Amino acid sequence: MNKNFYITTTLPYVNADPHVGFASEILRADFLARYKRERDFDVFFNTGTDEHGMKIHHNAMEQGVDTQEYVDKYAKRFDDLKKVLNLSYDSFMRTTDKDHMKSTQTFWKKCEDNGDIYKKIYKVKYCVGCELEKTDSELVDGCCPLHPGKELEIIEEENYFFRFSNYGEKLLKLYEDNLDFIIPDYRQNEIKKFVERGLQDFSISRLKEKMPWGVPVPGDDEHVMYVWFDALVNYISAIGWPNDMEKFEKWWPVFQVAGKDNLRQQSAMWQAMLMSAGLEPSKQIHIFGFINSGGQKMSKSIGNVINPLDIVNEYGTDALRYYIARHINMYEDSDMTMDKFKEVYNADLANGLGNLVSRIMKMVENYEVKFEPEDFKLEGCSEFIELMNEFKVNESIDLIWQKIKYLDEKIQEEEPFKVAKDNLEKAQNMLKNYLVVLWEISNLLIIFMPETAEKIQNLIKENKSPKEPLFLRKK
Secondary structure, eight states: OOOEEEEEOOOOBTTSOOOHHHHHHHHHHHHHHHHHHHTTOEEEEEEEEBOOSHHHHHHHHHHTSOHHHHHHHHHHHHHTHHHHTTOOOSEEEETTSHHHHHHHHHHHHHHHHTTOEEEEEEEEEEETTTTEEEOGGGOBTTBOTTSTTOOOEEEEEEEEEEOGGGGHHHHHHHHHHOTTSEESHHHHHHHHHHHHTOOOOEEOEEETTTOOOSOEETTEEEEEEOHHHHHHTHHHHTTTTTTOHHHHHHHOSOEEEEEGGGHHIIIIIHHHHHHHTTOOOOSEEEEEOOEEETTEEOOTTTTOOOOHHHHHHHHOHHHHHHHHHHHSOSSSOEEOOHHHHHHHIIIIIIIIIIHHHHHHHHHHHHTTOOOOOOOOOGGGOHHHHHHHHTTOHHHHHHHHHHHHHHHHHHHHHHOHHHHHHHOHHHHHHHHHHHHHHHHHHHHHHTTTOHHHHHHHHHHHHHTOOOSSOSSOOOO
16 A cells, blocks of 8 residues: 655635635645544645736736735745644745746646647637636626626737647546546536536747746747646646656655635646646545635625634634634535634633533542553544545544543533542542543544644643633633
8 A cells, every 4th residue: 555645735826815715725635634644654745825927916016016025925924824724734835936947847848749739829808816718608797707896808919828629538538537536526527517518728828028927938938837837837846846756756646625716727727737748647636615704705805804814813723723624614615704713612612622621630630540541543443534534524523522522421421520529439430431532532633633632632641630721712
C-alpha cells in the first residue's frame, strides 16, 4: 500500500482579505492531512496564492500601488492563516515565485509540442470577477450569475488558445473509468453533461500591452499567460515538476479540494491540460458547497462577509475549526451567521465539551484518582476510520460528540459524586472508566481541534482539573 498522500486546496485569488469560505476549504484539507498523518502516511499538503490576472492588476492600479507590492501584502494575509487557523500545510505556493513561473512555461511548451496551443483572433464576453469567458447561455439578465450587476468586458484581440475540443472523449472516458473521480457524484454528472455538450477551445493568453501582469508566454514577448492556465500548474510545480522528477513521482497524483465555482476548471480544463502535457490525471476531486450568510451570498456590498480572523479573536481557533467540521455541510450550501455561531459555541463547546471535561477532572482531582492512559491506537476506532477514509468530516466529528453525550449520560446515571460519600473506591473506578473514554475523545479530536485535544490530554496525564474553563461561555 502506497503511504504517500498529496493534498492541495485551490489557490485563493489575492484581491481581498481571506473569508470564511476559503477558511472552510483549507480547514477541511487540514483535517484530512492530519488524519492521514495519524495513520502514518507521509503527507504533503499544498496551498498558496493565485497572484496574476486582470482583476489583480486593476485593483493595484486603482489603489495606486505597484502590483507586486499589492500581491505581497495580500499573500502575507493568506499565509498568516497558518497560525490563525493552526494549519499544518507543508507548501505555500505563490504563482509569482520564479520556480513556479519557469514550470508553467515548460508546461506550456509541452502542450504546444503536442499541437494543443494555437493563435487566433477572437471576440468574447469576459467576466473579470471569475477571470473566465462566458457564453450567452451561461448569463442571467446579461450578467454572470456569480457576479450579478458586474458589467462583462468585451475582449477582441489575437490570443493563444488551448485545444480543449480535443479532449471531450478522453475526459468522458476518465469519468467513466473512475466513477468516484469527483465527489459528490452529482458534481461528476454535472461536468459530464458539460463535456457532452461539446467543448470549446479556450483562450490562454492576453496581450501584454493590455494586461502586463502575468507569466510571459515562451517565445512571444507580446503575450502573457491567462491566469487560470498559470495557476493550475502550481499543483505540479509545488512538488518539483519538471526539475525534481523523483519528488514529483513520489507525490503525484494529487487529492484536490475546491469550491463548486471551480468545478469546470479543476475537473475538466485542468485534466485536459494534464493529458496534453502527458501527465497522469488527478487522483480525486472533492467539490464543496458555498457558505452563505443570512440566506444571501456573502458580499462586501451587502456587508455580510464573515472574516475568520474576527471569529478567532473572539472565540479561539478551535471553536472555528469545530464549527466548520460539524456545522457546515461539505457539499451543499450552508448558512452561517455570528448569532448562530455563538449559539453553537455555547451549547456544544462551553456547556458541552468544556463542562464535561471540568466535571470529570474536578472529581478526579478531588477523589485523588490515579490514572495513567495507555498509548492510543486509532486502529481500534473502525467506524471513525471508515468515515474519515471516505472524507466524511461532518459524520466523523458527530461520532466524537456521540461519545461526549454518552459520557454526560453516564455521569447523570451513575452519580459518582454521590457514590463517593459511601464508597470512594467505587467512585474512583467509575472515574477511571470515564477517563478511558475521555482519553479516546481527546485523541480523535486531535484532527479537528488540536489545541483543545492537547489541553485535555495534559489534564488527564496530570490528574488535575482545569484552572479555567476550556471554553468561556459568551453572553
